[in-house]
Amino acid sequence: MILAWxxxxxxxxxxxxxxxxxxxxxxxxxSSFAIGRGDLSPFVVGVTLATSTASAAxxxxxxGFVYVDGLSAFLHLGIxxxxxxxxxxxxxxxxxxxxxxxxxxxxxxxxxxxxxGSANFSLYFALxxxxxxxxxxxxVGGISIVMQSFLGVNNVTALLITLIFVTTYVMYGGTYAxxxxxxxxxxxxxGVSILIIGSGIYVMMSDQYDVVGSISSYxxxxxxxxxxxxxxxxxxxxxxxSGFLIGAALVCQPHILTKALYVKTDRDVSRYxxxxxxxxxxxxxLLLVGFWAHAVVPAEALLDADSExxxxxxxxxxxxxxxxxxxxxxxxxxxxxxxAMSTLDGLLVGMSTITSNDLILNxxxxxxPNQSNHVYMKMATRWSHVVxxxxxxxxxxxxxxPPKLLGIFGQVGVYGLVLAAVPPLxxxxxxxxxxxQRVWILSVIGIVTHFLLYFYGQAWFPDSALSFSxxxxxxxxxxxxxxxxxLILGRVVR
Numbered sequence: 135m136i137l138a139w140x141x142x143x144x145x146x147x148x149x150x151x152x153x154x155x156x157x158x159x160x161x162x163x164x165s166s167f168a169i170g171r172g173d174l175s176p177f178v179v180g181v182t183l184a185t186s187t188a189s190a191a192x193x194x195x196x197x198g199f200v201y202v203d204g205l206s207a208f209l210h211l212g213i214x215x216x217x218x219x220x221x222x223x224x225x226x227x228x229x230x231x232x233x234x235x236x237x238x239x240x241x242x243x244x245x246x247x248x249x250x251g252s253a254n255f256s257l258y259f260a261l262x263x264x265x266x267x268x269x270x271x272x273x274v275g276g277i278s279i280v281m282q283s284f285l286g287v288n289n290v291t292a293l294l295i296t297l298i299f300v301t302t303y304v305m306y307g308g309t310y311a312x313x314x315x316x317x318x319x320x321x322x323x324x325g326v327s328i329l330i331i332g333s334g335i336y337v338m339m340s341d342q343y344d345v346v347g348s349i350s351s352y353x354x355x356x357x358x359x360x361x362x363x364x365x366x367x368x369x370x371x372x373x374x375x376s377g378f379l380i381g382a383a384l385v386c387q388p389h390i391l392t393k394a395l396y397v398k399t400d401r402d403v404s405r406y407x408x409x410x411x412x413x414x415x416x417x418x419x420l421l422l423v424g425f426w427a428h429a430v431v432p433a434e435a436l437l438d439a440d441s442e443x444x445x446x447x448x449x450x451x452x453x454x455x456x457x458x459x460x461x462x463x464x465x466x467x468x469x470x471x472x473x474a475m476s477t478l479d480g481l482l483v484g485m486s487t488i489t490s491n492d493l494i495l496n497x498x499x500x501x502x503p504n505q506s507n508h509v510y511m512k513m514a515t516r517w518s519h520v521v522x523x524x525x526x527x528x529x530x531x532x533x534x535x536p537p538k539l540l541g542i543f544g545q546v547g548v549y550g551l552v553l554a555a556v557p558p559l560x561x562x563x564x565x566x567x568x569x570x571q572r573v574w575i576l577s578v579i580g581i582v583t584h585f586l587l588y589f590y591g592q593a594w595f596p597d598s599a600l601s602f603s604x605x606x607x608x609x610x611x612x613x614x615x616x617x618x619x620x621l622i623l624g625r626v627v628r
Contacts, residue, residue, distance in 0.1 A: 138284055138464040145468050149475075150303060152315045176402040180409025181320040183393045186480040187219065187384070187410075188323070188417040193470050194276040197453075198446030199366070200424025204349065204356030206367035208425075210377040210606065212418045218381020220411055226385060227403050229563040231394035239395070241484070242388050242555060243492035249562045250570040253496060258574070260493035262554040262581070263388060263485060267528065268547020270481050274529050275536045276447070277474040283451045284467035293533050297526040300475055304482045305522050315479060319472035320413070326469040327416050333457045334426045348428035366604040376610035383613055386555040387548065388484030389477075420450075427453045482522060490517035542605060546588060549609035553580040556613060557620040565624040572623060580616030584609045 199207040230245065239245035243263065247256025274296055281292035303315065337343045355361045360373055367373050385391055394403055427449050435452040438445050450470070454463050494517045557576040561569060584605075587594075591602030600607050 137461055138286075138467065141464050141468045142285060142471070145472065146299060148318060149299075149315050149472075152303075152318055154303075174396045176397060176405030177409055178317055179393050179396050179402075180406035181317060181413055182480075183390065183406060183410045184413035184417065185320040185323055186389055186393075186477050187414060188477070192417050193323070193420060194280060194450050194474065195272070195447050196421055197424040197427070198449040200421050201427050201449045202424075202446050203361050203364040203367050204353065204425075205359060206361040206364055206373045208421050209359060210367050210373045212421050214374050214377025215381035215384070216414060216418055218378040218383075219385055219414070220407070221378075222382035222385035223407050223410070226391060226559060226563050227394040227407065228400050230391060230559070231397070231400070231403055233562070234395050240491055241488045242386065242391060242559070243488055246555075246558045246562065247492070250558065250568050250573070252570050253500075255558070255570060255574060256492050257496045258577075259554065259558075260488055260496065262551055263488045263492075265547045265551040266388065266481060266485050267525065269544045270478065270485070270525065270529050271532050271536070272544025273474050273478045273481065275533050277471055277478070278533060278536075279447060280451055280467055280470045280474070283455075284464065284471070290534070293530050296475070296478075297530055300478050301482065301522050301526045304479050304486075305519050315475070319469075319475065322469040322472050324413065324416060326466050327420055329462075329466065330423065330454075331416075331419050334422055337426045337429060337457075343426075343429040345426060345429040349425060352428055364601075366601055366606075368601055369599050369607075371610070372601055372604055372607045376604070376606040379610040379613045380549065380606045383549065383552040383556050383609065386552040386559055388488055389480035391559070392484070423450055423453050430456045432456075482525065485525060486518040486521040489521045490514045494521075542603075545605040545609075546585075549605050549612075550581050550584055553584050553609055553612045553616065554578075556580065557616050560617060561620050561624045564621075567624065569624070573620065576616045576620050580612040582612075583615050584612035587611060 196207075196211050199211060233239075233249060234245050237245065237248040239248055243256045243259035246259055247253055274293065277296045278289055278292040281287060281295065282289060285292070287295070338345055349356045353361075353363055355363045360370055361367050393406065397403060397406065431449070431452045435456070436444055436446070436448050438448075451467075454466050458466060491514045495514050498513065554577045557580065558573045561567070561573050585608075587602050587608040588605055591598070591600075591608060595602070600611075602608055
């Protein structure tokens with residue numbers, strides 16, 4: 135435990151120093167707080183994007199889905215989602231950067247409002263952006279799980295350490311703190327990913343473990359490309375189509391697509407997408423832990439200490455405890471925390487920036503339209519700090535009694551957020567028309583379809599083969615009913 139705390143303190147000190155470097159480049163400048171100055175290298179942005187996208191879900195939560203549902207979960211969460219992300223990055227990033235540079239856009243709602251010439255449209259997306267809070271709850275909950283096992287603290291202490299630390303360095307360092315700390319976290323994540331994958335290769339080659347037998351004894355459908363016994367991945371649509379569509383939609387998260395505004399040229403965009411692809415594939419391979427854990431982890435290690443109920447989100451930490459000596463487990467656990475914090479700080483920058491610039495400032499400008507832009511920017515900076523504190527407090531309160539399945543809870547919220555953003559971004563990038571009203575209606579249709587099917591789909595369509603308890607399925611249907619008309623009408627209606 136002493137080694138664990140020593141390593142964690144070293145990590146906190148190193149991250150704090152990088153946050154301070156970010157603060158030196160961000161003082162009294164809301165634009166640099168939000169997106170930097172466009173002076174970041176493609177390699178830095180690519181690694182930062184990969185660490186932000188992979189997050190606690192890939193490193194901590196998603197291996198549990200593979201443990202329970204097998205190959206179908208891996209193909210959905212790993213391969214299909216990755217292909218969707220890369221496709222959408224290539225489709226949107228170049229034009230989004232060029233137009234964003236011309237319009238001096240700071241956020242996705244800001245970009246949408248200026249692209250369609252509608253402050254109300256921007257305000258709508260600022261409100262929808264609040265759904266990202268569900269993903270923040272997911273990330274912080276995942277951090278707490280690892281920290282309790284790693285440092286021997288209770289849930290309350292883990293939450294306080296996480297939220298106070300990350301909120302503080304983001305508050306003062308903004309985007310530069312996010313990028314600088316993500317580089318450190320990214321290097322650590324790459325090293326540990328290689329270590330964990332190496333351990334899995336050892337498990338598969340060793341006579342000590344029977345991976346295939348252990349998986350088969352758990353379920354006869356574990357290695358099926360579509361697991362008919364799964365509640366989430368039991369159709370081709372649920373595994374492949376929804377995975378691809380959701381991966382594509384996730385690019386429209388505030389902390390993902392806005393990375394295009396961090397660089398100056400389309401060539402830089404191509405380079406950072408290439409770097410991202412290589413690093414993200416490495417991170418995705420960690421989902422294989424869900425298979426290896428069947429041969430390595432005893433069933434009792436996956437039971438909640440208090441309720442003794444099965445908890446699939448314990449799979450990664452339990453595997454690490456079984457495979458590595460305590461000192462290696464301590465090092466790896468620090469990196470798992472870094473993986474989660476790398477996404478958390480990006481989410482906090484995105485949500486605080488959008489809430490202050492596109493929600494609060496949007497309302498202020500309507501009531502007091504005669505102030506200078508400098509005054510508005512200083513006001514946005516102050517409000518971004520207030521928003522960060524509010525987000526931290528609310529996240530703490532929710533995670534005192536976290537949702538049973540953190541992964542599902544986070545997905546429901548964040549999928550709603552991106553569903554609203556996809557139609558205006560697709561239309562804005564591909565077509566010259568404004569079509570504000572039409573695109574706004576399609577945006578609402580997408581998000582409403584997702585939530586209605588998730589909460590009521592099983593009752594409305596009891597005989598359907600689709601699993602409406604899988605947010606990826608309901609969100610994919612929402613995408614189809616909103617994006618397909620967007621593409622058709624954008625080309626037909628001039």
